[in-house]
Amino acid sequence: MADDAVKSEKTLDAAPTAAPVTTSDEKARDVVSGEYPNGYLAQRLGAAQNITKVIGAQIQDQYNFPLGSVKELLVNLSSGKIYCALVSVGADDFLVAVPGRSFYPADNKKVQLDMTKDTLKAAPRFSTADWEFAALRKSVGDSYAYFNQKPLWDEKKGLDRVNKAGDFIGMPVHDKDDQDLGKVTDLMVDLPTARIVFVVVSLDGTAKTAYAVPPQALLLTSDGKVLFLDESRDKVRERAHPDDYFYPQMSDKGWAATTYRTYGIEPDFDMSAVKADPTREQVRARVDDLPPNKAAGKSDAEITRMILTAMIQADMKSAFDHKNIKITTVNGHVMLTGRVKNEKHKSMINDAAAGVVGPAYVDNQIEAAK
Secondary structure, three states: OOOOOOOOOOOOOOOOOOOOOOOOHHHHHHHHHHHOOOOHHHHHHHHOEEHHHHOOOEEEOOOOOEEEEEEEEEEEOOOOEEEEEEEEEOOOOEEEEEEHHHEEOOOOOOOEEOOOHHHHHOOOEOOOOOOOHHHHHHHHHHHHHHOOOOOOOOOOOOOOOOEEHHHHOOOEEEOOOOOEEEEEEEEEEEHHHOEEEEEEEEOOOOHHHEEEEOHHHEEEOOOOOOEEEOOOHHHHHHHOOOOOOHHHHOOOHHHHHHHHHHOOOOOOOOOHHHHHOOOHHHHHHHOOOOOOHHHOOOOHHHHHHHHHHHHHHHOHHHHHHHHHEEEEEEOOEEEEEEEEOOHHHHHHHHHHHHHHHOHHHEEEOOEEOO
């Protein structure tokens, strides 16, 4: 089975077909958004849960009656999205892929669904036997249709890469020079908004050297064994929290937004930068020399990170050689400098950058050894 798919398990019989269900989750989110000036996502920061506690947790309905338990979460780390929770239901312990946004907006001590157990048992069953990615995509898609949820992925491109959230626990994190930045100890997740809010990494495995990273700042290798973070060990050590306030700070919008922006990621839960100048995005979109394609609307820091990601994905075997490359982005224009082993590698890096901003916005000054 491909790395993108879930590991093989016992085959499960198909559940009887049933009509799609409708929950009050969307309505509840709209109500909450109107009541909080900073928006629903900012309010939900305080409700984020540790993945190590979510996996295995009992799911309740709104009257606190048990519905099942969470066996795993299927996620896409690069976008920070939770596609679904694999929920164990019934006496025969079959699985249902429940979209994250189907969960009820409870506090961080509960995992709730606004539906009956019969409704959950009638959902399409999730089988992981001998799966190819196409089958995984169909199964998750069927669940989204049943639960009346809009797909979190581009429907034209299809489902993105999928990983088990639990597989990230204990995964090593390296910088682009292959220096050790610690290991993942937890993920802070919010099921009702289907989001990974933070990835928690520790330099030595203890809470005293833990630091928080936006999921979008991490790059997973193609073999799914290592995460890359474009930051130095000294910098992340400065962000470690040797006190008891590390986890509570994540619920503070200001602290969380600052942490995101430290890694060049604009937080979706803080729109203050846009609100300060409501014409900011519209004017930016009209600038004649704004790079096209993937870079449209992105900051220079985001473009730089996107290019680095594209370089590593294009040639994983040379990932550590990229430390010799400097990417300078100014107003969407990219200059590449440094030295590589040959013209083929130089061309590959040029293509990766051009794929983000367009060929006309790349100044490739890299020197090739031969």
